[in-house]
Amino acid sequence: MSHQDMNRDDDLGLEQRLRAALRPVDPGAGFAGGVMARIATERPGNVRTFRARAAASWGGFALAASVVVALLLAHQQQMRRTEQGLEARRQLIEALRVTGDKLDLASRMVNAPPPAPNSSDSGA
Amino acid sequence: MSGDQSCTSGELLSRAISGDTAAFGTLVRRHQRSVYSLALRMLADRHQAEDLAQEVFLQLYRSLSRVASEQHLAFWLRRVTMHRAIDRMRREPRYLTTPLAEAGLVAGESADADPILEHRLRGLLEELAPAARAVVILRYQEDLDPVEIGRTLKMPVNTVKSHLKRSLSQLREALTASGAGGGGDRPAPPQPLPSGQRTLV
Numbered sequence: 001m002s003h004q005d006m007n008r009d010d011d012l013g014l015e016q017r018l019r020a021a022l023r024p025v026d027p028g029a030g031f032a033g034g035v036m037a038r039i040a041t042e043r044p045g046n047v048r049t050f051r052a053r054a055a056a057s058w059g060g061f062a063l064a065a066s067v068v069v070a071l072l073l074a075h076q077q078q079m080r081r082t083e084q085g086l087e088a089r090r091q092l093i094e095a096l097r098v099t100g101d102k103l104d105l106a107s108r109m110v111n112a113p114p115p116a117p118n119s120s121d122s123g124a
Numbered sequence: 125m126s127g128d129q130s131c132t133s134g135e136l137l138s139r140a141i142s143g144d145t146a147a148f149g150t151l152v153r154r155h156q157r158s159v160y161s162l163a164l165r166m167l168a169d170r171h172q173a174e175d176l177a178q179e180v181f182l183q184l185y186r187s188l189s190r191v192a193s194e195q196h197l198a199f200w201l202r203r204v205t206m207h208r209a210i211d212r213m214r215r216e217p218r219y220l221t222t223p224l225a226e227a228g229l230v231a232g233e234s235a236d237a238d239p240i241l242e243h244r245l246r247g248l249l250e251e252l253a254p255a256a257r258a259v260v261i262l263r264y265q266e267d268l269d270p271v272e273i274g275r276t277l278k279m280p281v282n283t284v285k286s287h288l289k290r291s292l293s294q295l296r297e298a299l300t301a302s303g304a305g306g307g308g309d310r311p312a313p314p315q316p317l318p319s320g321q322r323t324l325v
Contacts, residue, residue, distance in 0.1 A: 014296055015264065021242040021249070022265040024161035027174055031160065032152045034174075035181045036145065042182070 133194040141188045148188075152181050155198070158266065159205050165261045166209035168250050176212065180205050202266060203276045210254045241299075248298050252291055255279070259287040 131139075131147070133154060139147035159180055164173035183204060184191070191197050249257060255277070262273045270284040277284070 014292060014299070017238075017241060017245055018249075018260065018264040018295075019267075020238075021245040022161075022165060022261060024157045024265060025164065026157050027160035027177060031156050031174060031177070032149055035152050035156075035178050036149050038178055038182055039145070039148075039185055 133197060137188070137191060137194065137197060140185075141191075148185060151197075155201055156181075158198075159201050161265060162202065162205045162261060163209055165246070165249070165265060166206070166254070166257060167212065168246075172212070176208055177205070180208060199276065202262065202268075206258045206262070206277060210258060213254045244299070244302065245295065248295050251298075252294070256287045256291045259284055260291050263288060 131150070133151060136147045136151045136154075140151055156177065160173055160177040163176040163180075164170065167173050167176065180201060184197075184201065187200075191200055249260060252260065258277055259273055259279075262268045262276060263270075268276065270281050270288065273279070273284045274281045
């Protein structure tokens with residue numbers, strides 16, 4: 001018998017022994033009764049029926065949908081405010097530009113040299 | 125209800141989902157042996173195993189609508205039992221190793237020819253790490269193949285195979301060292317496997 005054959009025999013022997021050692025065993029006689037008693041004593045709110053679970057999932061869905069809608073509305077409002085801000089900024093810049101032009105014109109008029117006297121007046 | 129005994133687990137499942145607690149009770153009785161044994165071999169404590177198995181069935185009761193079929197039910201029960209057992213072992217490290225004297229208390233009710241060797245094997249099994257122990261138990265108690273074990277424990281198949289290989293070699297060495305390998309240096313030659321049982325590697 002080769003070494004490999006011996007190892008395979010060892011494995012088979014050990015596997016058989018493990019199967020024998022791990023044979024399923026029964027729990028105590030009152031096991032199922034204990035489970036049913038625990039189910040019965042649980043508060044009704046804890047053991048939820050299929051309908052209750054379905055209602056809870058619909059509630060969860062509705063809540064999630066509300067949150068999404070609220071977020072969308074908040075986002076839209078934020079966008080509107082940003083646009084208003086940008087428009088106000090644009091108008092302010094325009095107003096400053098017009099004011100600057102006017103001041104520039106006024107400054108030029110103030111600082112302009114007085115008109116030279118007319119030559120025909122000097123001969124009179 | 126005596127009529128429940130002849131129903132398939134699938135029929136019982138449908139009735140339990142629609143609120144028939146008697147049908148659920150029959151389902152519990154039908155699967156209690158497997159669930160309890162898995163918990164017992166993992167925790168090596170009868171009371172803890174019974175408590176864990178009851179919790180698994182309570183969780184099943186709350187999750188019935190998510191169980192799609194009879195096959196899914198067996199898979200679900202195994203998976204939840206093993207994960208809960210591993211969690212409990214990690215939370216309470218006393219479960220990680222059990223003295224051999226205590227391990228003897230959880231021996232199966234077998235009329236096997238070599239109860240001392242079985243007792244020794246169970247003791248050695250309790251010295252394995254939780255994941256390796258779970259793999260060996262699913263393989264040799266539930267007769268699952270590595271792919272099914274991987275799905276149950278959410279573990280890659282190669283990891284399952286390496287756990288099995290390493291655990292078997294660890295168990296074989298320990299048995300040989302203790303001289304419990306069938307009365308000699310090597311275990312006794314194997315008997316033919318009963319039909320339906322698969323060999324490992």
